[in-house]
Amino acid sequence: MKKLVLLVSILCLIILVPAFAAGSKENATQPSRLQTVRVSWWGGDARHNALLAMIEEFEKQNPGIKIEPEYSAFAQYRDKFTIQLTSGAAPDVMAVDQPWCDSIVKQGDFFLNLDSYADELKIDTFDSYLIDSYSRFNGKTLFLPVGINGMGSLADAEKLTPYGFDINNKDFTWDELFALAAKVRTANPSQYLCVVDSKQASLYYARVYLRQLTGKQLINDDGSMGVTREELGKSFELVDRCYKEGVFQPIRESAVYNDAMTQNPEWLNRNMFMILGRTSVMTDTSARRPINGAPTTVGYVLPQLPNGKESGIEVRPAALYAINKNTKVADAAIRFLSFMLTSEEAAKAIGSNYSIPAREESRAFAQNYDLLEESSLENVEYSLAHAGNTINAWSANPEVEALFTEIMEKIAYNQYKNMLEAADEAIARINIIVSAGL
């Protein structure tokens, strides 16, 4: 008898195996004249505070509209976002990350066509490159960018100058990066030039170099490989060299700071000097590493390959905003979005919390209040002038990105005889990912 009771209770407990299901919830509407607009976004404390201040200003100007903010950190936001969208519980106005757009739009009709409100939203005043590349799907404008991200680097110019670093040299090459790293290492073997984690090594080293080398997509739109194994091998060699020549800190020491590399004590203690990344890293106060209130770093260019096929610079929105297609308060939501993206008050409140504003007028507003850091603004302008190809959905696929991150780790841990072996593994596994997804 004891055994039977035990068996039954254990079976009940096993049912606790992770289960996935979607609930459903009706969109809340207010019967009163006061309209409530739910707005969601992700970010850190600085962004939350800026947007909350902006919302306060909006409510002051629009007494008939109440904004209900819903905000969280990026990882939690992403998990919640899809479930809200699919269960009909999505907010009226929501932030969307660019890499999600393509796959969401393919799977359903979730967002309001903003073209019907083009005048109020001043769509034609947004940077046209961003609108054409990232906002329009099937001829409809579904998303509007709040900021622009280019690509470049963040450099501790003061510390690097003794090693021959020249902030005014805008033709910085990979060879110069290695030469600089060698000088940094010779001066003090406990120093490293660049802070990196495996994901960043993939995105801003291997993948950038590969685009510069080939000018092609990693994976074509039809799912076939866009680059050869030799080309892929060369891009991995760059990362391999970075580890072997001490451009990067050994992975055993740095891996604990994955996804939080600016928390690395060696970086905080100014024993590491550079971060390659998007413009947002240059406007991110914590990454700029203020010591006694003054930032110790400044925006700089992305290393280039002489005679490269393209710059490797990806220009993309810092975040996009969309309106729920099923919103019951479309007019109020549009009014809010218009305020957020085009008004002077909002530009003042948001400042550089979304990298550099995506509209020239908003940039000017923010500049008037001295809210945009010079070098990041320069970086966006430089990136827009030198932008490479936009990256297609397959090449930006999260599974492919995770695969590249893993390969970077294996390179760092010396798991390959040579980089062609790494390239072969990448190609074989990309083919599997593609065949499962087609």
Add this chain to the structure above:
Amino acid sequence: MKKIHNLQRKNLEQWTGFFYILPWLIGFSIFQLYPFISTLYYSFTNFTLLNVPSLIGFRNYIRMFTTDSLFQSSMRITGLYTLMAVPGKLIIALGVAMLLSAKIKGIGLYRSLYYLPSILGGSVAVSVLWRVMFMRNGLVNQILGVVKIPPIDWLTSPNIALGTLSLLQIWQFGSAMVIFLAALKQIPRELFEAAEVDGASKIRQFFSITIPQISSVIFFNLIMQTIQALQNFTSAFVITNGGPMRRTYIIGMKLYDDAFKNYNVGYACAESWILFMLILVLTALVFKSSDAWVYYSDEGDHK
């Protein structure tokens, strides 16, 4: 008349009982049974959370066992993790339970203290703490440094990281310990007294009296801890995020990534069903073997 009245009363009593468990039934049906059945259905579809799922037969299951090398390596790692964490935890839990069954002053306090990690263990905060403690320049290496042991890469060495995660699981031995403690208290004292009279050593007493007497509890703990270890997610997610080189990429993490990062929810459901079947088979095997080594004191009369 009286008979009918009795029958009505009995009926009413049954309904009352049902009414009492109704809140649980509702909760169970909505939050466990419904999702549970849904996952079985979704596991045969291409559900992505956003699309209208369409049936694709056994394709998810076929992919798992043919092309998805990550699934196979995750299963291996999960198995290895369970093999390290469960025996370790049971041994420590039993050891500490033996110590705490002693009659000394303030034993209640000690018992509570040793149970603390189990209350905290599953939380994200403790995982974060663990991560900081086991960093290269963390507390653990600093303590080792005092006795001149060079720093160990607890979290970033591909061969050690999984062991570090197992340590966290082992550290949460409290619940198993409490159950062992209760079982130890139930062993009749006269058995030990008789053994002592016969001249049996403490070790002999442990293996010949203690272990057989608490075998049913060892059995229970073994099953519960195995299930818990196979379902682990938080520590791998927070402490190592599956790295280095996916050496701590346990199946719980893969499920999460497939569902919420890659949006292959149908596939993730199929994986969770394979995990469920695996747990079921393992449990059945342990049950089957239990006839040979588990002793139930209440079964003596029937045999």
